[in-house]
Amino acid sequence: MSDGTSSAGREIVVVGGGIGGLTTALALARQGRSVRVLERADGFTEVGAGLQLAPNATSLLRDLGVLDAVLDAGVVPARMVIADARTGEGLVSADLGDRFVKTFGAPYVVVHRHDLLDILLRACRAADVALETGKDVVGCVTIGTEARLTCADGSEYAAHAAIAADGLRSSVRQALHGSGEPVASGYVAYRGALPIEQVERPHDLDTVISWVGPGLHLVQYPIRRGDLYNQVAVFKSPSFASGNPDWGGPEELDAAFADMCPAVRVALPSLQRSFRWPTYDREPVDRWVDGRTALLGDAAHPMLQYLAQGACQAIEDAATLARSFAIHDAAGADDGGVGRALAAYEKVRVPRTARVQRSARVWGDIWHIDGTGALLRNELFRGMTDDDYSYADWLWGWQPPTG
Amino acid sequence: MSDGTSSAGREIVVVGGGIGGLTTALALARQGRSVRVLERADGFTEVGAGLQLAPNATSLLRDLGVLDAVLDAGVVPARMVIADARTGEGLVSADLGDRFVKTFGAPYVVVHRHDLLDILLRACRAADVALETGKDVVGCVTIGTEARLTCADGSEYAAHAAIAADGLRSSVRQALHGSGEPVASGYVAYRGALPIEQVERPHDLDTVISWVGPGLHLVQYPIRRGDLYNQVAVFKSPSFASGNPDWGGPEELDAAFADMCPAVRVALPSLQRSFRWPTYDREPVDRWVDGRTALLGDAAHPMLQYLAQGACQAIEDAATLARSFAIHDAAGADDGGVGRALAAYEKVRVPRTARVQRSARVWGDIWHIDGTGALLRNELFRGMTDDDYSYADWLWGWQPPTG
Numbered sequence: 048m049s050d051g052t053s054s055a056g057r058e059i060v061v062v063g064g065g066i067g068g069l070t071t072a073l074a075l076a077r078q079g080r081s082v083r084v085l086e087r088a089d090g091f092t093e094v095g096a097g098l099q100l101a102p103n104a105t106s107l108l109r110d111l112g113v114l115d116a117v118l119d120a121g122v123v124p125a126r127m128v129i130a131d132a133r134t135g136e137g138l139v140s141a142d143l144g145d146r147f148v149k150t151f152g153a154p155y156v157v158v159h160r161h162d163l164l165d166i167l168l169r170a171c172r173a174a175d176v177a178l179e180t181g182k183d184v185v186g187c188v189t190i191g192t193e194a195r196l197t198c199a200d201g202s203e204y205a206a207h208a209a210i211a212a213d214g215l216r217s218s219v220r221q222a223l224h225g226s227g228e229p230v231a232s233g234y235v236a237y238r239g240a241l242p243i244e245q246v247e248r249p250h251d252l253d254t255v256i257s258w259v260g261p262g263l264h265l266v267q268y269p270i271r272r273g274d275l276y277n278q279v280a281v282f283k284s285p286s287f288a289s290g291n292p293d294w295g296g297p298e299e300l301d302a303a304f305a306d307m308c309p310a311v312r313v314a315l316p317s318l319q320r321s322f323r324w325p326t327y328d329r330e331p332v333d334r335w336v337d338g339r340t341a342l343l344g345d346a347a348h349p350m351l352q353y354l355a356q357g358a359c360q361a362i363e364d365a366a367t368l369a370r371s372f373a374i375h376d377a378a379g380a381d382d383g384g385v386g387r388a389l390a391a392y393e394k395v396r397v398p399r400t401a402r403v404q405r406s407a408r409v410w411g412d413i414w415h416i417d418g419t420g421a422l423l424r425n426e427l428f429r430g431m432t433d434d435d436y437s438y439a440d441w442l443w444g445w446q447p448p449t450g
Numbered sequence: 451m452s453d454g455t456s457s458a459g460r461e462i463v464v465v466g467g468g469i470g471g472l473t474t475a476l477a478l479a480r481q482g483r484s485v486r487v488l489e490r491a492d493g494f495t496e497v498g499a500g501l502q503l504a505p506n507a508t509s510l511l512r513d514l515g516v517l518d519a520v521l522d523a524g525v526v527p528a529r530m531v532i533a534d535a536r537t538g539e540g541l542v543s544a545d546l547g548d549r550f551v552k553t554f555g556a557p558y559v560v561v562h563r564h565d566l567l568d569i570l571l572r573a574c575r576a577a578d579v580a581l582e583t584g585k586d587v588v589g590c591v592t593i594g595t596e597a598r599l600t601c602a603d604g605s606e607y608a609a610h611a612a613i614a615a616d617g618l619r620s621s622v623r624q625a626l627h628g629s630g631e632p633v634a635s636g637y638v639a640y641r642g643a644l645p646i647e648q649v650e651r652p653h654d655l656d657t658v659i660s661w662v663g664p665g666l667h668l669v670q671y672p673i674r675r676g677d678l679y680n681q682v683a684v685f686k687s688p689s690f691a692s693g694n695p696d697w698g699g700p701e702e703l704d705a706a707f708a709d710m711c712p713a714v715r716v717a718l719p720s721l722q723r724s725f726r727w728p729t730y731d732r733e734p735v736d737r738w739v740d741g742r743t744a745l746l747g748d749a750a751h752p753m754l755q756y757l758a759q760g761a762c763q764a765i766e767d768a769a770t771l772a773r774s775f776a777i778h779d780a781a782g783a784d785d786g787g788v789g790r791a792l793a794a795y796e797k798v799r800v801p802r803t804a805r806v807q808r809s810a811r812v813w814g815d816i817w818h819i820d821g822t823g824a825l826l827r828n829e830l831f832r833g834m835t836d837d838d839y840s841y842a843d844w845l846w847g848w849q850p851p852t853g
Contacts, residue, residue, distance in 0.1 A: 409822060409825070412821070412822035413822055413826065416822055416823060416826070418815070419812060419816055420819060422816075423816065423826040423827050423830055427829055427830040427833070430830070
């Protein structure tokens with residue numbers, strides 16, 4: 048074995064250095080554990096720009112000591128608005144100010160993905176997490192009380208436990224659940240962050256606004272202390288259903304938004320037309336743990352973005368995993384504590400994330416509904432008050448169990 | 451000319467002796483006008499059992515002096531309920547008691563169609579309306595200041611004005627608007643009124659309850675002083691779309707309701723399986739008047755039954771027409787007053803009934819919606835209070851203009 052053997056298998060190895068992986072590494076390192084992160088890419092980076100952090104995530108980032116840095120890099124929006132993309136009518140507004148923080152005990156923050164990753168990376172370095180790039184883990188098996196990891200470059204690692212935070216197309220998940228492909232939604236996203244002074248309709252820039260329409264939506268909010276305006280346009284590709292392998296092109300983007308209101312259409316030219324992100328999720332699965340290996344984040348529960356909970360759920364995973372280790376494997380001894388910790392983590396996280404995965408699909412359906420359903424949605428939304436957070440209690444008020 | 455000529459063309463002739471026709475005849479006769487009703491069938495009768503009369507109709511029946519008889523023959527239900535046909539959950543309830551009457555100035559009544567027709571018939575007789583059966587009007591033209599009507603039996607009538615209340619497949623309408631077929635909804639109704647003591651789930655018998663589900667609904671309420679329980683089951687025929695000429699058979703009824711809750715399924719055996727009513731409407735039209743002839747009721751604005759307004763709108767038509775005559779043709783002289791009266795009637799009734807026709811379609815879509823739309827509908831309905839009638843103000847609070 049290579050360098051990995053030097054730590055004599057007492058390390059916890061995290062596969063994947065994205066937001067989920069680094070949060071997990073940080074949470075475990077905060078307990079004084081020896082943690083190593085193996086990242087496939089040549090650097091630590093994130094795809095995309097804006098990221099929403101609801102209080103179920105920000106409260107956990109505060110526990111990890113990084114929330115102040117996140118607040119400093121991001122924006123606390125004044126409110127969240129859903130508007131009709133066709134008519135421009137504001138349908139419902141949720142106050143994200145003092146009442147919100149009082150309700151959930153933590154703020155709603157929007158931040159650039161790179162900025163959050165940088166904050167986590169610095170915190171991991173300060174906590175002595177071993178961070179390696181260019182490490183493409185291609186094998187992961189449990190032998191006795193060790194997880195044994197093999198990388199594409201031939202290096203090997205032995206670990207107390209291996210946490211697979213390697214994303215939607217996780218190779219560790221594949222070993223556990225077979226080679227099933229993720230589920231393509233037929234929706235595709237176009238992104239475009241632009242300097243705030245270039246925003247053509249500079250109103251409500253302190254708002255997370257989601258314009259919802261038939262088979263499409265546009266989300267806009269400020270990031271990077273308000274210097275950048277993050278925009279994501281999403282629509283259902285008409286050619287996806289017909290099997291076009293090149294589905295979701297920019298001409299479909301234009302056609303999808305052609306009948307939307309001016310406030311929506313004005314955003315289109317500022318989107319990057321040369322890049323697009325087809326969106327995927329998977330059906331929830333019950334098994335995340337195999338021997339000394341456990342799945343985390345998108346590797347465990349990839350979800351559609353409609354609840355803006357992808358990163359938040361990975362952060363919940365990380366905090367729950369660390370608490371499970373603290374409860375069941377406090378000594379770090381080979382007395383079966385790792386198995387109990389991983390089982391406890393799985394037991395808590397599987398139903399929670401399954402609900403979020405399923406609800407994200409439904410929420411997307413609500414955003415994208417047309418016809419009579421859209422009439423009903425709009426009327427329902429109009430009747431909601433801006434300080435009634437009861438619909439989101441289950442989502443934003445969640446905390447990992449403490450015992 | 452035959453017997454019709456004896457009245458020297460001063461009569462108003464109403465074509466069709468259903469609820470709309472008889473209400474029209476009564477309203478005009480109350481003004482001292484000479485009125486004749488020509489009914490195609492060999493007797494005065496109505497198809498179907500239960501009929502709902504909202505306050506926009508009962509207030510007008512009160513003006514005609516027949517509401518007490520209707521109240522005596524019918525039932526004033528305590529409330530109107532919409533429930534989920536699949537789960538059995540009550541979604542929304544509207545109080546039809548004192549608060550309702552105070553709001554709309556008149557009660558909500560459910561009554562047997564035959565009973566209402568009998569009341570109107572007796573009132574017409576008492577008001578000296580000439581009532582003829584077996585008179586199938588096949589021609590109706592305006593010559594000078596007279597409407598000339600020709601029946602299939604060769605008899606002819608000359609009239610001051612002819613009001614065509616001859617239903618969905620009105621021959622007078624056909625002369626005005628061509629032979630366009632009504633629009634088949636693809637939905638079919640099965641009916642079954644049964645003695646109240648045979649009701650298997652005898653609860654809430656003082657309620658108009660509509661069980662709504664995916665592509666189907668069931669409406670139940672008591673009629674005939676509470677002695678009979680009226681039931682109508684409606685569903686979208688799966689074989690209608692495929693062009694099956696025999697669409698909507700009882701085996702489709704059973705299949706459509708198979709997954710509904712027990713409280714709904716228990717009603718099915720009491721429906722008449724050998725009769726079914728495909729439901730139709732038409733697109734609204736702007737022109738109801740041609741010379742001395744005007745359309746009224748289903749002949750003018752056939753609508754789907756989802757707002758239970760078919761008879762109510764015919765009654766509104768009748769009252770509006772009578773008021774228009776009172777205003778514009780008080781003298782009954784040939785000074786152009788009939789033309790002004792018919793034009794005023796058309797001007798008021800065309801936009802009103804077009805809105806009801808269109809809203810009935812939307813309301814049906816709301817009742818029959820499935821999937822995410824049904825989630826939204828149910829949540830919207832759950833949030834409504836039982837004394838908030840604001841959604842129905844436009845419908846139940848309508849009154850004919852007085853000037």
